[in-house]
């Protein structure tokens with residue numbers, strides 16, 4: 001059985017993953033949190049999953065590289081520097097990074113890219129997400145990933161067209177931009193809606209997470225797949241064949 005090491009094991013996602021281990025045919029190699037030892041976990045695991053915090057990413061990647069253990073990174077709130085660190089680690093080990101491990105959101109990304117490619121720039125794109133009151137990063141990793149899919153569909157880069165959380169006298173919308181709005185409240189697991197708005201009509205593509213187990217099952221599916229892969233950087237689409 002595949003032994004899974006979990007970074008962020010005591011958190012909401014860590015606990016949800018532990019609940020799914022048996023059904024996935026995996027066992028817990030060990031876990032660590034803010035005061036844990038990522039190196040010893042990496043040494044005893046066949047594959048690692050990281051659902052912790054961006055500030056821990058560098059040390060988690062270093063531990064995974066030193067032990068030559070593949071790692072699934074689900075932590076969100078990552079910056080360009082974090083992505084560079086991931087690219088660097090992927091030269092030595094298999095790394096899968098995704099803002100969302102669910103099947104539904106992985107497929108949604110493909111649909112969004114396709115819709116953006118087929119609809120002209122006169123269709124405004126806005127992305128709305130809602131999460132529970134404890135979430136610390138915004139926009140969500142999923143929203144950013146969906147924005148990147150839309151930008152790809154339009155053969156542009158998200159960073160060139162991104163508009164975050166409007167407030168005040170911001171002026172009329174600039175054609176071709178992709179806007180983000182984040183809502184926080186209660187126990188919402190994770191809702192995402194991509195709105196394509198034109199004169200007189202709107203197309204809405206979305207996903208609602210009703211249970212955190214969807215992310216846990218996806219993370220374990222990714223981990224079991226990644227355990228057998230050569231060094232490189234992978235996506236959920238590679239796991240699911242989408």
Ligand SMILES: NC(=O)C1=CN([C@@H]2O[C@H](COP(=O)(O)OP(=O)(O)OC[C@H]3O[C@@H](n4cnc5c(N)ncnc54)[C@H](OP(=O)(O)O)[C@@H]3O)[C@@H](O)[C@H]2O)C=CC1
Pocket residue numbers: 007008009010011012013014032033034035050051052053054055056073074075076077098099100101102137141215
């Ligand atoms: N990709 C996906 O599909 C999904 C991604 N996520 C993302 O996963 C991450 C975790 O979410 P969630 O479980 O809800 O968050 P929680 O706050 O419930 O858990 C975070 C865990 O990470 C640990 N942690 C915090 N800081 C560090 C650190 N510096 N080093 C090591 N461990 C640390 C915490 O430990 P301690 O208690 O000791 O501080 C805690 O156990 C978030 O970034 C979230 O957005 C969430 C759901 C799905």
Ligand SMILES: O=C(O)C1=N[C@H](C(=O)O)C[C@H](O)C1
Pocket residue numbers: 076077099100131135139140141142143189190191
């Ligand atoms: O923090 C969460 O809970 C979630 N985070 C991920 C994100 O930032 O997109 C995925 C999911 O929506 C739940």
